[in-house]
Amino acid sequence: VSPDGPPRWVPPLTLGLALxxxxxxxxxxxxxxxxxxxxxxxxxxxxxxxxxxxxxPSMFLGVPVALLGLLWFLALVPLMTGRLWRxxxxxxxxxxxxxxxxxxxxxxxxxHAELFTVHAVCLWCTVVHVxxxxxxxxxxxxxxxxxxxxxx
Amino acid sequence: xxxxxxxxxxxxxxxxxxxxxxxxxxxxxxxVAGSAVAAxxxxxxxxxxxxxxxxxPTSGPGAGTSGPAPAAVVSAVTTVPPSVLAAVGAGxxxxxxxxxxxxxxxxxxxxxxxxxxxxxxxxxxxERWPVVVALSRFGTWSGLGATTSAAxxxxxxxxxxxxxxxxxxxxYLTFExxxxxxxxxxxxxxxxxxxxxxEQRRIFETYNAPPYVPASxxxxxxxxxxxxxxxxxxxxxxxxxxxxxxxxxxxxxxxxGTSPAxxxxxxxxxxxxxxxxxxxxxxxxDVCAGAxxxxxxxxxxxxx
Numbered sequence: 253v254s255p256d257g258p259p260r261w262v263p264p265l266t267l268g269l270a271l272x273x274x275x276x277x278x279x280x281x282x283x284x285x286x287x288x289x290x291x292x293x294x295x296x297x298x299x300x301x302x303x304x305x306x307x308x309p310s311m312f313l314g315v316p317v318a319l320l321g322l323l324w325f326l327a328l329v330p331l332m333t334g335r336l337w338r339x340x341x342x343x344x345x346x347x348x349x350x351x352x353x354x355x356x357x358x359x360x361x362x363x364h365a366e367l368f369t370v371h372a373v374c375l376w377c378t379v380v381h382v383x384x385x386x387x388x389x390x391x392x393x394x395x396x397x398x399x400x401x402x403x404x
Numbered sequence: 405x406x407x408x409x410x411x412x413x414x415x416x417x418x419x420x421x422x423x424x425x426x427x428x429x430x431x432x433x434x435x436v437a438g439s440a441v442a443a444x445x446x447x448x449x450x451x452x453x454x455x456x457x458x459x460x461p462t463s464g465p466g467a468g469t470s471g472p473a474p475a476a477v478v479s480a481v482t483t484v485p486p487s488v489l490a491a492v493g494a495g496x497x498x499x500x501x502x503x504x505x506x507x508x509x510x511x512x513x514x515x516x517x518x519x520x521x522x523x524x525x526x527x528x529x530x531e532r533w534p535v536v537v538a539l540s541r542f543g544t545w546s547g548l549g550a551t552t553s554a555a556x557x558x559x560x561x562x563x564x565x566x567x568x569x570x571x572x573x574x575x576y577l578t579f580e581x582x583x584x585x586x587x588x589x590x591x592x593x594x595x596x597x598x599x600x601x602x603e604q605r606r607i608f609e610t611y612n613a614p615p616y617v618p619a620s621x622x623x624x625x626x627x628x629x630x631x632x633x634x635x636x637x638x639x640x641x642x643x644x645x646x647x648x649x650x651x652x653x654x655x656x657x658x659x660x661g662t663s664p665a666x667x668x669x670x671x672x673x674x675x676x677x678x679x680x681x682x683x684x685x686x687x688x689x690d691v692c693a694g695a696x697x698x699x700x701x702x703x704x705x706x707x708x
Contacts, residue, residue: 292624292638293525293557295584298593303557356444360451367455371556371592385448389441396437399426 257338262394266332266387273383274325280305280318280376304374309365317362321380324355328387337394345395352391355384456592470523470551470566470586473651478548480655481533482540484670488661490695494703495671500640501679503705504611506632508683511578515631515683519567520608522585524554524594528626529564530639530646534672535628536565537658541677541691542684543574550651554587554594559643563651568597576684577631580604584625611635630676631683634704640675641668674700 257263284305294300304310310317330336331348339345359381366373509516519535521528529552536545549566553559567581582604585594600608607629613622617637628636645665646654657666678700681692691697 291527291530291640291642292621292626293522293527295623295625296593298591300557306558360447363448363451363455367452367592371589373592385444388444392437392440393434396433397430399430 257334258394258398262390262397263332263334263337266337266390266394267329267334269383269387269390270325270328270332273380273387274322274329276376276380276383277318277322277325280374280380281316281322283376284310284316284318298371298373299375300372301374301376303372304366304370304377307365307370307372309362309369317358321358324351324358327351348391349395352384352388356388359384470549470568473548473550473565477550477651477655478545480659481537482545484537484540484659484661484673486694488659489670489674489677492661492667492670492674493696494674494700495667495669497640497668497671497675499675499703499705500636500638500672501630501634501675501705502616502637503707504616504629504632504635505707506607506611509607509629509632511580514574515577515680516629517577517579517631517680518604518607518629519579519581519626520600520604520612520628521567521581521583521626522594523551523566523568523583523597524557524585524587525625526553526557526559526562526643527639528583529553529559529562530641530643531626531628531636531672532565532567533646533654533658533669534640534676537669537673538676538680539572539574539577539579542576542680542688543572543579546571546573551587553643554589556589559647562643562646563649563654564646576687577680607632612637628676630679633683634679636676640672675703679704 280301283301293302305316305318312320328348328351331344331351336344336348362377363381366377509518517539519532521531523529536548539545547570549568549570551564551566553562553564555561566583568583568586570581572579572581582598582600584596584598584600586597588595608627609623611629611632612624612627612635613619616635617624621637624637626636626639630636645668649657649665654665654669657663658669660666661670674696677691678697681687681697682701682704684692686692692701
């Protein structure tokens, strides 16, 4: 554990997860707008990214959720840098915790939509969901492991 | 104990107490954090488990039922006048065939055309139209089904034929059509239909993969192998062209050859016809020598 911050592994791990999430969400955003041009179906009906990324639940208030996911990950990137992790101010820590917590209901809603509404699973979406949950876990544990109290 | 030592002892004990309190606070935070993460994982796990295991075989919402294709529809698309096909030419379509370098596929002593798709798949729905039109010039279809793509996929309810249960008789080539799944929902997938034979699976897995198709399209459907010399991955045109029409309307348009959908279907049919002529050695001559086939044969891809 560094003197003022979380364990040393937390900032690079969370930053890496945020960047990876942004990359995959970026791909899905592209896929959302161009999937109709890839004129193939996946070999199985259960795994179907085009179906998921063009379904009704793929939009939220007229905005593609893939794009919202991309913006969310991009907003998280600066919060996951070592500098802000080591900051003793409570603002960044609270914001980081709130932002990653916000991802959890979004993940639950989207997984529910895939399995119960769209009836198809998009593997890339699943990667994003896993990253969002890992990010939440890493941030929560990172804050808990700080020598001083977290954002509390 | 001298006062200095006593004070030192007090400071040491106070530091120990602070450290102990810090450890306890950290442990409490860890328990809270761990519980939060565990709660999320449990909720997610239950959601996924219920979603994947609830065996609810149901029809897709409004999915078209599959049945025999109406005779008038089959007749319309299998007797497209050569003059219409010639007038359409490539129909403005891109070359969707790619060259294969595998051993020649034959069955019953004739070149084999293998089609792998599924009824739920909208791109398969689009691709069957040109396949039916093209092969009708080399033989006779029987038992063609009529169906639609899934109601809950992209390009929902695209009208089309089904090769499930269909057969094709020709002195020039053999056709095997495999529809792996229906358009009826079963859980998160669709009801199974046909099963690939080991040889069909080998062909599908070998030639529907890099370097023949991009990695992103590997294993996708529809996939057509024309005698081991040419392959088609996906549909040669956008299924959106068929949106809002019935099977009968599309068949009528195909016979007339004037609408954008008909031009896309017939253009792709002409390209497939050219590839089939290449593998049958130009037989039958009246088909393979008639416009626009010779010109499109020159446009066929070659193995680099």
